[in-house]
Amino acid sequence: MGMSVTISAATAEDAEQIIKLQYLAFQSEAELYGNYRIQPLTQSLDSLKAELASDTVLVARLGEEIVGAVRGTVDDEGTGKIAKLCVHPRLQGHGLGARLLNAVEAALSGNDATTRFRLYTGHKSESNLRLYRKAGYTQVGGRTASDGVRLVILEKEAKEATDFAVSA
Template identity: 35%
Template structure:
């Protein structure tokens, strides 16, 4: 893992950089599913800005110096947190940045959070393996349009092996 990374909240001033990062990171997903219209690739800058300001949503970024190299969106709903849009710059994938971001999320959550959910495309084998290595267990699949998402859950307080 990269100890030089700084992980913290993404603010409105970084909206353009975040949009660029997500679009670059999700091209591979779009190719996997032969669908250039997946939500991370069609979100507008205005929609992203509204999401950054939304109540109950935290977006974390991973910076290497001044460069945003990773991000994850966390939506809080009562005792549940849902992770989405985990993105790592294509030239930095495979360095453990995604894993480091996942490890940073749980300690930052409100005390009443009991479980963390995450979803990814059912055919995204690398993503599924990373989540399962972090203690997330597959719960169900859901088809939306032409995409089928796998939903995984981790109960906080349970030990993660690995």
């Protein structure tokens, strides 16, 4: 019988596992865009450690192994910004991304000032776009990242987060 995946807050000790997972999980995105300079692949360990100290960082664990991660923060305008959602390639397609998204929304909603959620994904990333649309996100714009990848900006109202939690 297999172990179940649990989601919890990341600790400083998780930094190396998270950065390795992030590097592995974002390889398919880099290949899709023919661009290995995307931010998740070039982020330094020190930068990740700073995020662990200041942001909401959640991890999915299968036993001791970190198999998923997501980050979020709430800005002064009440926007919960969600970033670097990643799942180990061998576990993709089993709902873990949706669970992580739901968990970070719930964590960021703990702040009564949170009015909406915003995230970015590459314009060619169909599986990501499908996940986010299913979770209630709609496209509100786009921009080109510093690495040259065209990004889609998606948002949803924070009050809609609980609706997704019930159906996920």
